[in-house]
Amino acid sequence: MNRVDIHVEKVGFHSDTVIVRIDGPLDTVASYNFQEKMERLLQSGVCKFVVNLEHLEYISSAGIGIFPGLSQDLKQKNGGLVFANVSPKIVKLFEMIGLTTIFPIRGTTEEALKEFLPDES
Template sequence: MTEANITIEDVQSGKPDKIIKLVTISGQLDESNIDEKAKQLYEVINSVPQNLNLILNLENLEYMNSKSIGYLTDWYGKVSGGNGKVVIVKAKQNIADILNVVGLTQLIPIFQTIEEAKFAILNEQQAS
């Protein structure tokens, strides 16, 4: 089994109608671990059905397979269906390239910093 870690932290938004979670994903998401790791995020998504916003910090994510891309798409659908946003920060070039090729960057913007991502969520802005 390859190594992967997911940590989830609250981010202060200053707005009661905006719940923001910082989700840091590191290691390699592949067939050996993605189902188990995805459960962590589904628990958060299901516990906050409305106004949940996710900042996915992929700075230390080395690899993701097609199944993990499918989960990412599903997380986006569930969060956006509850009036929230999903954004990505600090994706390595290989990960950003994969997300771009499959078209996910048209739905999920990529930012360089957590501050930029938080600002975009709070102010409804897209990545530049």
């Protein structure tokens, strides 16, 4: 069984913005860990997430299910989430289940960050 690594990188001086990179499969067990990590970040004041899926190997229904619930929490905090580096296969899946109507998808993490920090580049 492959293990998933979830990397969190702060963005400059913006304490409310992070890049989260998922390396490996986001299966049921990993989804639980990912959700806990996201909730801890929210509690610490982070409300703007760029989720880099460049190294995502697989996403289960449990993994997908985290994001709609997260959307409500982010709206309450005037935050948001943008996906970056999403493979065409995952984009198609996200489109089929309607995630692309909730969260934007950008080609790179730099483009995704512009959703939150439009004056910087």
